[in-house]
Amino acid sequence: MARTVVVETPPLPRRLFRVFVELEGMYRNMVEQLTMYAVREGVASFTRLKALKYRELRSLYPQLPSHYAYTACQDASARAKSFLRLKKKELAEREHPEVNSVSIWLDDHLWRASGLTSIEVATHKGWIPLEVIPHKQYWKYINRGWRLASEARIKLDRKSRKLLVYLTFVKDAEEHRPRGFVPVDLNENNVTALIDGTAYLFETNIGRIVLGYYYRRRRVQEKYDKLYGVKSRIKRKILKKLNERRKKLDARWKIANIIVREASKRGYAIVMERLGRRPAERMIARMSDDQLRHRVFQAAFRGVQRAIEEKAREHGVPVVYVDPRNTSRLCPVHGSEIAYEDGSRVGRCTRGGEHWHRDAVAVWNLLLRALRGGGSSAPSPAGLSVDGSPVPLGSTAAHEPTRVPKALWARRKSLDATMNS
Numbered sequence: 508m509a510r511t512v513v514v515e516t517p518p519l520p521r522r523l524f525r526v527f528v529e530l531e532g533m534y535r536n537m538v539e540q541l542t543m544y545a546v547r548e549g550v551a552s553f554t555r556l557k558a559l560k561y562r563e564l565r566s567l568y569p570q571l572p573s574h575y576a577y578t579a580c581q582d583a584s585a586r587a588k589s590f591l592r593l594k595k596k597e598l599a600e601r602e603h604p605e606v607n608s609v610s611i612w613l614d615d616h617l618w619r620a621s622g623l624t625s626i627e628v629a630t631h632k633g634w635i636p637l638e639v640i641p642h643k644q645y646w647k648y649i650n651r652g653w654r655l656a657s658e659a660r661i662k663l664d665r666k667s668r669k670l671l672v673y674l675t676f677v678k679d680a681e682e683h684r685p686r687g688f689v690p691v692d693l694n695e696n697n698v699t700a701l702i703d704g705t706a707y708l709f710e711t712n713i714g715r716i717v718l719g720y721y722y723r724r725r726r727v728q729e730k731y732d733k734l735y736g737v738k739s740r741i742k743r744k745i746l747k748k749l750n751e752r753r754k755k756l757d758a759r760w761k762i763a764n765i766i767v768r769e770a771s772k773r774g775y776a777i778v779m780e781r782l783g784r785r786p787a788e789r790m791i792a793r794m795s796d797d798q799l800r801h802r803v804f805q806a807a808f809r810g811v812q813r814a815i816e817e818k819a820r821e822h823g824v825p826v827v828y829v830d831p832r833n834t835s836r837l838c839p840v841h842g843s844e845i846a847y848e849d850g851s852r853v854g855r856c857t858r859g860g861e862h863w864h865r866d867a868v869a870v871w872n873l874l875l876r877a878l879r880g881g882g883s884s885a886p887s888p889a890g891l892s893v894d895g896s897p898v899p900l901g902s903t904a905a906h907e908p909t910r911v912p913k914a915l916w917a918r919r920k921s922l923d924a925t926m927n928s
Contacts, residue, residue, distance in 0.1 A: 541583030578612035685776035690873035780831035
């Protein structure tokens with residue numbers, strides 16, 4: 508596993524900062540030349556680009572350490588590969604890519620750690636020592652057994668004369684053999700998890716966030732398109748300040764952290780639906796309402812799954828995928844259809860008569876499918892026939908999830924702290 512942490516240096520003296528400005532200028536020139544050449548010739552391989560252009564770069568910039576030619580080729584090949592892929596899909600707006608933002612790539616020959624709070628960087632003026640300002644996240648990886656990778660990146664902050672140092676931490680993680688399962692069902696406005704027989708419905712309100720920013724963006728577009736035109740800079744500047752993506756990412760990673768911590772604490776695996784590569788496109792294929800299509804597409808179900816997968820790898824928690832078909836339509840006790848009326852999320856089993864919440868029945872069915880084919884050593888209730896209210900999932904019981912408002916779980920790091928609050 509790999510994680511990137513950004514630390515900054517204290518403000519540098521003007522003379523020292525000028526060295527890095529010169530270094531960035533030469534590095535930018537190399538990346539621009541290499542990217543244009545790679546796109547023009549259709550070269551997307553780093554090794555081939557290096558073989559073709561290394562000697563030319565060394566002759567143009569003999570004052571730079573030789574490995575800057577290597578890292579510039581890596582940077583340019585990544586940019587060219589991305590642009591050629593977009594161009595093949597006819598999504599590129601220009602014939603050639605533009606190199607706007609540049610961060611200097613460093614390999615193990617161009618930088619080295621000097622203690623826990625300082626590094627050294629090789630430049631055209633020799634090795635330069637730099638102090639870095641550690642923060643909580645940095646110390647978290649240092650103290651939990653993560654180790655620094657050989658690559659790093661540096662970006663200049665000209666306004667404050669600082670350097671932003673992108674450090675990569677790596678760690679080997681092993682998955683444990685699960686003793687049980689935590690099924691997770693994803694929806695537009697909530698994430699439901701079944702933990703020790705209790706279904707917890709974590710409200711995310713993603714639909715409200717998407718709609719709010721949808722109307723806000725439309726008002727900005729209507730106003731500024733009429734005044735300044737469709738491609739006005741002032742409109743782009745206002746739209747850039749909207750923080751819809753940050754809010755959704757914050758909710759996504761916090762909910763993933765809570766679920767994975769609970770699974771890790773119990774030695775369980777996580778069960779999720781097998782959605783495929785582009786689930787949103789299949790979901791909106793039969794929808795005619797543009798607003799609904801936008802909401803479903805922006806809910807980013809695969810993005811939530813990827814966040815849970817990343818956190819699960821970090822804690823060594825296995826992730827199991829099962830077939831999602833009819834998980835919210837069939838009663839887990841009787842296998843019969845659940846009848847929902849008037850768009851309600853609570854339905855009634857057509858055979859047993861018990862009431863089921865749509866999200867609660869989904870996680871129970873995910874659990875049963877994982878137990879039938881997941882290879883777990885947990886006791887399997889699959890195929891168990893139960894009836895009557897005194898037993899779990901009885902036919903006369905009402906099965907509602909425990910609702911956890913976003914204002915509650917978003918401020919806590921574990922389920923226990925959330926429920927105690």
